[in-house]
Amino acid sequence: MKKGQIVKALSGFYYVKSEDRIYQARARGLFRKTSESPLVGDIVEFQVENETEGYITAIDERKNSMVRPPVANIDQVLLAMSLVSPAFNYYLLDRFIAYAEAQDMKPVIVITKADLGGDAALMAEIREVYEMYPVFFTDNNKVGDEMLSIFKDKLSVLAGQSGVGKSTLVNTILPGAELITDEISNKLNRGKHTTRHVELIEIAGGYIADTPGFSTIEFSMIDKYNLKSCFIDFDGPGEDCKFRECLHINEPKCGVKQAVEEERLAASRYESYKQIFEEIESRKERY
Incomplete structure (x- = not known):
């Protein structure tokens, strides 16, 4: 059994790089049962059939993954x-x-x-x-x-x-x-x-x-409570908030809003945060 990283996917074949060699591999049928398909970027275990071919038998846990482009373990x-x-x-x-x-x-x-x-x-x-x-x-x-x-x-x-x-x-x-x-x-x-x-x-x-990249964003995987952690420049000012779970929207004595007022934090960043927050809120109301 070998381990490697998928560097290319084409027509049902996965090209796995392991120890400076590329192996052409297919995915075992077990992945159909779990509805999980290998992605480019995945770290996988594979069984070598001959010098250049094999079968993928397991996928390591992913750090992250995307649908477009379909890539896993992005740094x-x-x-x-x-x-x-x-x-x-x-x-x-x-x-x-x-x-x-x-x-x-x-x-x-x-x-x-x-x-x-x-x-x-x-x-x-x-x-x-x-x-x-x-x-x-x-x-x-x-x-x-x-x-x-x-x-x-x-x-x-x-x-x-x-x-x-x-x-x-x-x-x-x-x-x-x-x-x-x-x-x-x-x-x-x-x-x-x-x-x-x-x-x-x-x-x-x-x-x-090697893909054209993506140009649209949906925030379906982020809730309003986690959004503030996606604005890392809020971390410092956020320590001055009166309430530990402050969302930096309507709460009194908010360190983030104070930092914006004192121009220690960019107003454009805070405006973006509020717009995305409202988008997430309205999505919740719709569903």
């Missing part, structure tokens, strides 16, 4: 937002950050089209608001060594609003990956019907999922 998510065209949007970025935090994925903020924006004040403000995370500005999608260093020993995926150049960014990081761009799939309107395999591509000592 970090590159959140691609543009400075201009479309204009930078704090609320959209905060949604992605909250989602990543809820899934135990480290957010890495990548601002594209910085060479087109040229707004030094906005760039400085973005750095200040998100000082708790790595922030990179890409000029004409050039990627520096400092950004490449974040991939070591990590499994990364990509997310971000449509039209920011996610595919172009990945093609810059990984020359030759030839990602299908969002624009093409939108024009053909075949995105839902084309067969896309998911593959982990080696990059700077780690892996990145």
Whole structure:
């Protein structure tokens, strides 16, 4: 019995990397009974049938998993937002950050089209608001060594609003990956019907999922009590709240609201929190 990581899934076959070798494996029928399918990124046990083929017999417990792209055990998510065209949007970025935090994925903020924006004040403000995370500005999608260093020993995926150049960014990081761009799939309107395999591509000592990434967020897995833990910059001010279970909405003597008033905490972050909180509340009322 061997152990390895699935680095590619295609047409019912799983390609498992183990000790620098790739094995083509099928999943045993037992997974059909549990309705659990192996995902790219899974750490699996497999039985070798011959030199290059085998059967997956067990899946290790996952750290996390996503449906789109279907990847498991993600360490970090590159959140691609543009400075201009479309204009930078704090609320959209905060949604992605909250989602990543809820899934135990480290957010890495990548601002594209910085060479087109040229707004030094906005760039400085973005750095200040998100000082708790790595922030990179890409000029004409050039990627520096400092950004490449974040991939070591990590499994990364990509997310971000449509039209920011996610595919172009990945093609810059990984020359030759030839990602299908969002624009093409939108024009053909075949995105839902084309067969896309998911593959982990080696990059700077780690892996990145070779998919166009995701651009929409739903908070179905977060409740209003857990949301505040997805805003890690609330942790410090939250210690000053009068009530231990303070939700930072209507409670008196709230440390978070006080920090916003005193400009120790970005008002944009708190506004995003309130909007997402209301979205979760209204979802509960609907159901």
